[in-house]
Amino acid sequence: MTQPINVFSEIGKLKTVLLHRPGKELENLMPDYLDDLLFDDIPYLPQAQKEHDAFADLLRKKGVEVVYLEDLAAEAISEPDVRSSFIKDYLEEANIKGTGLTRMIQAKLDAIRTNRELIDVTMAGIPKSDLEELKSKSLTDMIESDYPFAIDPMPNLYFTRDPFATLGTGVSINKMYSVTRRRETLYAKYIFTYHPRFKDSNIPMLYDRHDSTRIEGGDELVLSKDLLALGMSQRTDVASIEKLAKNIFEQKIGFKRLLAFDIGSKRKFMHLDTVFTMLDYDKFSIHPEIEGDLTVYSISETVDGKIEIIKECDSLEAILNKYLEIDTVKLIRCGGNDPMAAAREQWNDGSNTLAIAPGEVIVYDRNPVTNKALEEAGVTLNYIAGSELVRGRGGPRCMSMPLVREDI
Numbered sequence: 244m245t246q247p248i249n250v251f252s253e254i255g256k257l258k259t260v261l262l263h264r265p266g267k268e269l270e271n272l273m274p275d276y277l278d279d280l281l282f283d284d285i286p287y288l289p290q291a292q293k294e295h296d297a298f299a300d301l302l303r304k305k306g307v308e309v310v311y312l313e314d315l316a317a318e319a320i321s322e323p324d325v326r327s328s329f330i331k332d333y334l335e336e337a338n339i340k341g342t343g344l345t346r347m348i349q350a351k352l353d354a355i356r357t358n359r360e361l362i363d364v365t366m367a368g369i370p371k372s373d374l375e376e377l378k379s380k381s382l383t384d385m386i387e388s389d390y391p392f393a394i395d396p397m398p399n400l401y402f403t404r405d406p407f408a409t410l411g412t413g414v415s416i417n418k419m420y421s422v423t424r425r426r427e428t429l430y431a432k433y434i435f436t437y438h439p440r441f442k443d444s445n446i447p448m449l450y451d452r453h454d455s456t457r458i459e460g461g462d463e464l465v466l467s468k469d470l471l472a473l474g475m476s477q478r479t480d481v482a483s484i485e486k487l488a489k490n491i492f493e494q495k496i497g498f499k500r501l502l503a504f505d506i507g508s509k510r511k512f513m514h515l516d517t518v519f520t521m522l523d524y525d526k527f528s529i530h531p532e533i534e535g536d537l538t539v540y541s542i543s544e545t546v547d548g549k550i551e552i553i554k555e556c557d558s559l560e561a562i563l564n565k566y567l568e569i570d571t572v573k574l575i576r577c578g579g580n581d582p583m584a585a586a587r588e589q590w591n592d593g594s595n596t597l598a599i600a601p602g603e604v605i606v607y608d609r610n611p612v613t614n615k616a617l618e619e620a621g622v623t624l625n626y627i628a629g630s631e632l633v634r635g636r637g638g639p640r641c642m643s644m645p646l647v648r649e650d651i
């Protein structure tokens with residue numbers, strides 16, 4: 244029987260992928276809170292959904308099974324006691340001001356008939372204006388300020404790549420960097436514990452969402468069945484990478500080495516996959532700013548079960564040649580040789596490609612300079628529009644979480 248999770252590369256033929264169709268949470272974005280919610284602008288929801296549906300259709304056309312986070316989460320809480328425990332966890336983490344308000348929201352959630360509708364409401368957040376009861380005078384003391392939300396929306400959910408990462412047959416449920424993204428991982432907890440697709444498979448858990456140090460899926464790349472690449476970035480701490488390595492070795496997932504790349508702590512390079520993705524056995528898209536010497540930590544297990552860490556300083560090309568045991572990898576620059584195009588197209592996720600098979604990837608059509616360079620290097624491109632989707636600062640890799648890839 245195929246494992247419900249099987250991801251031993253970035254490029255093996257994609258068989259099953261998890262997406263989230265952008266929903267009402269995007270309509271709860273407001274200009275005053277964009278920075279906290281990690282958005283640069285407010286996407287127009289109908290158009291964002293149209294673009295996202297085209298992405299899903301393309302994947303299906305390529306023979307990929309597309310499953311949705313919101314459906315799996317709703318199916319995972321089908322037992323009444325699981326549904327109650329989900330609502331309890333959700334409310335505990337929602338940072339609601341006032342117990343009266345919590346009780347009121349709990350009653351509202353309990354009354355929602357279908358689980359799918361319940362999940363949609365939890366994702367969208369709850370504006371105070373939706374709570375009729377708050378309009379009565381006796382409850383004015385519960386309204387602490389002019390802040391519009393009783394519970395914040397989770398607008399970044401369509402970037403399914405980040406709140407957890409599938410690594411081999413296991414999953415790391417991540418501790419997210421920002422308050423706004425931390426609650427997203429609750430859905431993963433319920434899906435991997437209770438959903439019929441996963442619950443009897445004893446999925447190895449490789450990271451704990453309540454851990455003290457942070458890690459995000461955009462920094463977790465599977466370069467081969469032996470090798471992972473991790474970003475030490477704005478979002479991922481070095482301590483988390485060590486913990487992940489320990490869990491991977493202890494649970495015998497199969498990976499032999501983790502390479503941790505120090506890419507600095509900037510929003511434009513928030514994750515490793517915003518500057519570096521794998522296209523083929525020997526081809527990678529990169530942002531030119533990471534072409535020089537990089538500091539890389541190579542983490543492996545010694546024969547007596549200890550963790551060994553070796554610091555290296557070398558170019559990305561030399562590191563990849565060495566650890567992938569390839570004569571010469573080909574690095575294809577985002578923006579080709581034009582520094583302005585590189586900056587602009589990296590900002591619009593030109594380097595953030597999703598491989599659906601070796602040498603075949605999905606890209607945004609809005610990055611023509613990068614796309615031309617990729618085509619000239621012999622990569623097969625499938626285009627999607629991303630005018631609205633890109634406003635959240637993520638591309639095709641960020642918007643997809645592979646559950647099953649064919650082994651290569």
Ligand SMILES: NC(=O)NCCC[C@H](N)C(=O)O
Pocket residue numbers: 280281282399402404405424460461462513514516517635636637638640641
């Ligand atoms: N892997 C990725 O780079 N994901 C993009 C996440 C964008 C989102 N607005 C965030 O800042 O977390």
